[in-house]
Amino acid sequence: MGAAARSGDLDRLLRDVGPVWQQDIRSAGDRVKAAYLPLLMAAPREGVAVHRDLPYGAHARQVLDVYQPLGARKAPVVVFVHGGAFVRGAKDINAAMYGNVLTWFARQGCVGVNVEYRLAPEARHPHGALDVAAACAWVAEHIGEFGGDPASICLVGHSAGGTHAATYAGDPVLDPLRRDIACLVLVSARLSADTLPENPNAAGVRAYYGEDTQCHGAHSPMAHAARLAMPVFVVNAQYENPLLDVYAAEFTHRIAQARRVAPRHMSVADHNHVSVMAHFNSGEQLLGEQILDFFEAARR
Numbered sequence: 001m002g003a004a005a006r007s008g009d010l011d012r013l014l015r016d017v018g019p020v021w022q023q024d025i026r027s028a029g030d031r032v033k034a035a036y037l038p039l040l041m042a043a044p045r046e047g048v049a050v051h052r053d054l055p056y057g058a059h060a061r062q063v064l065d066v067y068q069p070l071g072a073r074k075a076p077v078v079v080f081v082h083g084g085a086f087v088r089g090a091k092d093i094n095a096a097m098y099g100n101v102l103t104w105f106a107r108q109g110c111v112g113v114n115v116e117y118r119l120a121p122e123a124r125h126p127h128g129a130l131d132v133a134a135a136c137a138w139v140a141e142h143i144g145e146f147g148g149d150p151a152s153i154c155l156v157g158h159s160a161g162g163t164h165a166a167t168y169a170g171d172p173v174l175d176p177l178r179r180d181i182a183c184l185v186l187v188s189a190r191l192s193a194d195t196l197p198e199n200p201n202a203a204g205v206r207a208y209y210g211e212d213t214q215c216h217g218a219h220s221p222m223a224h225a226a227r228l229a230m231p232v233f234v235v236n237a238q239y240e241n242p243l244l245d246v247y248a249a250e251f252t253h254r255i256a257q258a259r260r261v262a263p264r265h266m267s268v269a270d271h272n273h274v275s276v277m278a279h280f281n282s283g284e285q286l287l288g289e290q291i292l293d294f295f296e297a298a299r300r
Helices: 008-023 025-041 099-107 127-146 160-170 172-177 202-209 213-219 221-227 244-259 286-299
Strands: 048-055 063-069 075-081 111-115 148-158 183-187 232-239 264-272
Touching: 008 025, 008 232, 008 264, 025 264, 048 099, 048 127, 063 099, 063 127, 075 099, 075 127, 075 160, 075 286, 099 111, 099 286, 111 127, 127 148, 127 160, 127 172, 148 160, 148 286, 160 172, 160 183, 160 221, 183 286, 202 213, 213 221, 221 244, 232 244, 232 286, 244 264, 264 286
Parallel strands: 075 111, 075 148, 148 183, 183 232, 232 264
Antiparallel strands: 048 063, 063 111
């Protein structure tokens, strides 16, 4: 299903907000969340059991939720890591997001895992990626109890969560902690840790990576793109926070240069940095279907 699955009002909102998205991403994001919330609250959730706030570490934020399709047996697993510019965000930013993402995947037969993690400045680089590593270790050990297959895991990260997921997957410092993840999906991820004037979240980058900007490049996922071994799907919205779409294209190119085969890359038409995740379980499912197709190919 494409845009035809959206209501006319929502379609108009996205096309109105998109071209001016970068002028004020905070207020634009709030408009998008408010528009999707009633739709997601009314969306189908039957057949999915949710197990909340399961600890994968000692910190209060080292918790995750499992979305279990009833009757799941050796089901593929989708692990989702939310965004928040390194300094904010949660696995549930309102009554429906980001549970909508895992609910949708669970309704397609996957066991969904919604991960929360420690934030900067309390937890600086590489602790976000270390939390992803700890969560993936928990999934590998425990997901079978919820009907999931620990040998079939797709890791999905959005925004700063995509930064942490990509760092976990590619940074050589984390090689000893890496689990056998089947594939990696990076949605609107911050793949280069810039503090340019264009970046409205530059303060969050400094809070996580530190004030010494000379070190940021070496610690960014972009520096490790060429060594990523697993299948990678890079996604950006048509209307992005400044430069994130540029970094998505560059990251894709670096992988293509290293492998001599281009990875999958998708720009999601009409969507913005928030709606690209808010639309899951709303009736529009093109991106979800593309991720499932990618995941299925990676599992063959």
